[in-house]
Amino acid sequence: MRSCILLFASRFTLQNGECKANAQKLLRRQNGLWISKANPSMKQDMTQIPLARRSPIPPDSCNLASAIEIVGDRWTLLILRAALYGVRRFDDFQAELSCPRTVLSGRLKSLVDAGLLTKRPYKAPGKRARPEYTLSAMGLSLRPILIGLTQWGDAWLGAGEPPPISFTRAGTKAAIRAAFVDSDGREVRPDQIRTVIRG
Structure with a gap:
């Protein structure tokens, strides 16, 4: 890897x-x-x-390493980003990302095989049936991670400019941000997080 x-x-x-x-x-x-x-x-x-x-556990025993194997590729993350914003069809992914078609086809297949995307046919009027790709429940569960990565980019790479995209709570328009909370519902800062190894 x-x-x-x-x-x-x-x-x-x-x-x-x-x-x-x-x-x-x-x-x-x-x-x-x-x-x-x-x-x-x-x-x-x-x-x-x-x-x-060295890390406290070897990569082959770490679920983070396993997750990176699935989603850590640049094209894979860009496909998931596009899917998060509603892109569904092969040609639309290709136009959005300028990804080589063979690479895009391979990444979409891998994401379907991994359970992150669902593939189903659609047929536009007068056209032949083609597949479209939507986020599965497993794929949608990556939303907090992708939002957190977006907000990390806003903070560290945004040159102090207002972010081009913000996220709000549906119905209230209250701004949301990615954060950790403990089992009592209290927010935990990154410097307060400790790693506990089972065993």
């Missing part, structure tokens, strides 16, 4: 040369902090996460 990992720790670890080049475009290092070049108010303490030589 090709991985691209930014580890904010007492040293900066990057895997994959392309990823390193992209990260250097987005971040700069100053006084022990990684600072977003697009939005300098966003800073990450390098020492917030203790240095580790």
Whole structure:
């Protein structure tokens, strides 16, 4: 599995040369902090996460690693993003993403096989039947993650500009944001999260 990992720790670890080049475009290092070049108010303490030589569990036992195997590819994430906004048909995906048709066909098949998309036929008047792709319940359950990733991009990559898309609660128009809550319903900041290994 090709991985691209930014580890904010007492040293900066990057895997994959392309990823390193992209990260250097987005971040700069100053006084022990990684600072977003697009939005300098966003800073990450390098020492917030203790240095580790390896993860607490191997990738083949980790559901995060398994999820990345399914959705971690660039084209796959862009297809899921388009599906989240209502794109359903092959030609529309292709026009939206400018993805090579053979690549798009393969990614759509993989997402259907993985259970994230549902494939069903549709027929426009006077046209032959063609498939359309909609998010399954499993695919729709990725919405909080995709919204969280969108809001991460707004914060770190948005150059302080208002985000082009916002998310609201249906019926009230109250703005929503991705957040963690504990079993008592209290919000938990990222720096308050601790990893517990079963065993």
